[in-house]
Amino acid sequence: xxxxxxxxxxxxxxxxxxxxxxxxxxxxxxxxxxxxxxxxxxxxxxxxxxx
Amino acid sequence: xxxxxxxxxxxxxxxxxxxxxxxxxxxxxxxxxxxxxxxxxxxxxxxxxxxxxxxxxxxxxxxxxxxxxxxxxxxxxxxxxxxxxxxxxxxxxxxxxxxxxxxxxxxxxxxxxxxxxxxxxxxxxxxxxxxxxxxxxxxxxxxxxxxxxxxxxxxxxxxxxxxxxxxxxxxxxxxxxxxxxxxxxxxxxxxxxxxxxxxxxxxxxxxxxxxxxxxxxxxxxxxxxxxxxxxxxxxxxxxxxxxxxxxxxxxxxxxxxxxxxxxxxxxxxxxxxxxxxxxxxxxxxxxxxxxxxxxxxxxxxxxxxxxxxxxxxxxxxxxxxxxxxxxxxxxxxxxxxxxxxxxxxxxxxxxxxxxxxxxxxxxxxxxxxxxxxxxxxxxxxxxxxxxxxxxxxxxxxxxxxxxxxxxxxxxxxxxxxxxxxxxxxxxxxxxxxxxxxxxxxxxxxxxxxxxxxxxxxxxxxxxxxxxxxxxxxxxxxxxxxxxxxxx
Numbered sequence: 335x336x337x338x339x340x341x342x343x344x345x346x347x348x349x350x351x352x353x354x355x356x357x358x359x360x361x362x363x364x365x366x367x368x369x370x371x372x373x374x375x376x377x378x379x380x381x382x383x384x385x
Numbered sequence: 386x387x388x389x390x391x392x393x394x395x396x397x398x399x400x401x402x403x404x405x406x407x408x409x410x411x412x413x414x415x416x417x418x419x420x421x422x423x424x425x426x427x428x429x430x431x432x433x434x435x436x437x438x439x440x441x442x443x444x445x446x447x448x449x450x451x452x453x454x455x456x457x458x459x460x461x462x463x464x465x466x467x468x469x470x471x472x473x474x475x476x477x478x479x480x481x482x483x484x485x486x487x488x489x490x491x492x493x494x495x496x497x498x499x500x501x502x503x504x505x506x507x508x509x510x511x512x513x514x515x516x517x518x519x520x521x522x523x524x525x526x527x528x529x530x531x532x533x534x535x536x537x538x539x540x541x542x543x544x545x546x547x548x549x550x551x552x553x554x555x556x557x558x559x560x561x562x563x564x565x566x567x568x569x570x571x572x573x574x575x576x577x578x579x580x581x582x583x584x585x586x587x588x589x590x591x592x593x594x595x596x597x598x599x600x601x602x603x604x605x606x607x608x609x610x611x612x613x614x615x616x617x618x619x620x621x622x623x624x625x626x627x628x629x630x631x632x633x634x635x636x637x638x639x640x641x642x643x644x645x646x647x648x649x650x651x652x653x654x655x656x657x658x659x660x661x662x663x664x665x666x667x668x669x670x671x672x673x674x675x676x677x678x679x680x681x682x683x684x685x686x687x688x689x690x691x692x693x694x695x696x697x698x699x700x701x702x703x704x705x706x707x708x709x710x711x712x713x714x715x716x717x718x719x720x721x722x723x724x725x726x727x728x729x730x731x732x733x734x735x736x737x738x739x740x741x742x743x744x745x746x747x748x749x750x751x752x753x754x755x756x757x758x759x760x761x762x763x764x765x766x767x768x769x770x771x772x773x774x775x776x777x778x779x780x781x782x783x784x785x786x787x788x789x790x791x792x793x794x795x796x797x798x799x800x801x802x803x804x805x806x807x808x809x810x811x812x813x814x815x816x817x818x819x820x821x822x823x824x825x826x827x828x829x830x831x832x833x834x835x836x837x838x839x840x841x842x843x844x845x846x847x848x849x850x851x852x853x854x855x856x857x858x859x860x861x862x863x864x865x866x867x868x869x870x871x872x
Contacts, residue, residue: 337441337478341869343750346432354757357565360514360769368703373827374747375754
């Protein structure tokens with residue numbers, strides 16, 4: 335019986351190997367303006383995007 | 386593509402010897418919680434999210450605490466009335482857990498601390514986003530305004546076209562190889578200096594290709610001066626528009642008033658509806674603020690949805706603790722409940738074909754930010770700066786008016802190098818309070834301005850903000866799990 339289901343997520347450890355391209359949106363710039371969260375940003379670097 | 390990967394079940398214990406995973410000394414940032422009927426395990430350092438049943442939930446909780454035989458014995462007692470729980474089944478579950486650990490999706494050690502200090506150094510002094518304060522004045526007199534009715538505790542002022550163009554040049558000159566550059570027209574009320582906004586856009590468009598840049602503009606407005614011409618230009622040139630609306634009319638009008646004390650709701654809502662209707666697929670946010678007056682802000686979010694708006698954002702007020710509109714500790718508890726109710730309502734409406742998005746629940750697990758972004762955060766004071774009407778630079782819009790936080794100006798560049806270094810050093814690993822927090826790779830250590838206003842230091846922590854942030858991440862992930870299990 336399967337008791338664990340795992341969502342498809344980007345593996346952060348893999349992204350550590352390549353560093354960041356910095357092209358993604360500035361977190362606070364477009365909406366919230368009063369709090370910082372980065373998880374809803376999308377990766378702009380399709381080539382280095384890792385699963 | 387399926388949202389879930391199915392685990393290769395029941396791999397041999399010879400391949401993943403269970404005892405080898407019993408390492409209580411490993412520091413991990415696992416977070417387990419139950420919400421809306423789902424058991425969720427979040428492995429912060431890999432970013433993995435697991436939906437588990439009660440048995441696996443308990444086993445994962447105990448997995449690093451004691452040897453597997455003891456865990457199995459304990460769970461056999463706890464689940465004695467369950468036919469599906471026997472020793473073989475529990476050993477199979479343990480093997481699944483071991484396999485997830487071996488594949489780097491569970492109990493992932495927190496190994497990023499050493500690299501945290503160097504990540505921002507890699508970007509050098511690149512600036513990629515500016516918040517242009519084109520108008521330090523406003524046609525509304527909102528009592529909670531952190532910008533002090535647009536004046537930022539200073540004089541009223543409008544940005545000249547010369548300063549605006551120089552800001553664009555400054556951004557291009559300092560953006561290195563970055564292609565996408567962001568400019569937010571902010572205030573005060575930017576529509577009070579609309580001609581200059583349009584000419585700044587025109588100037589940026591005229592030079593962007595020469596420098597291989599792509600400008601993305603955002604307009605943040607209270608809506609009072611929106612007309613057909615503003616709608617047409619904004620929907621053509623602005624990648625995003627942020628429209629300030631606090632929800633229910635009685636809530637909105639209690640705070641967002643003109644200088645005669647009249648509420649602005651009736652005047653702006655039809656304009657916002659017209660702008661959004663004409664916007665097509667381009668992004669916008671209805672962005673509200675909730676205060677001590679409405680910790681039950683779910684009603685305001687749903688009011689905006691019922692007005693036909695689909696991209697919503699609602700933020701806790703930023704104010705000093707002695708402000709009558711500041712959220713109290715009792716309010717914080719109400720707000721946390723409201724976040725849960727909001728997530729459940731969004732799932733319900735989504736099923737009914739009447740869904741909407743909420744900024745803080747738009748978590749991107751599959752193609753979200755890399756670890757660089759997760760650690761380094763919003764970039765305030767380094768990649769992101771605010772520009773006053775006369776061209777001074779501040780780490781972000783929330784620091785404008787704090788003279789000791791002036792970084793320099795757009796004519797001479799950043800001259801307060803020590804301050805920039807302070808901001809560069811701010812990251813998910815900079816604060817001792819964050820050391821054991823499972824959410825730190827979602828918030829990157831939190832908002833420097835919130836920390837400054839709460840503690841007097843950008844290295845401080847705004848604890849109520851942390852509580853709310855964690856609740857929002859829990860809700861956002863729960864929604865992903867709920868939708869994934871439905872497929």
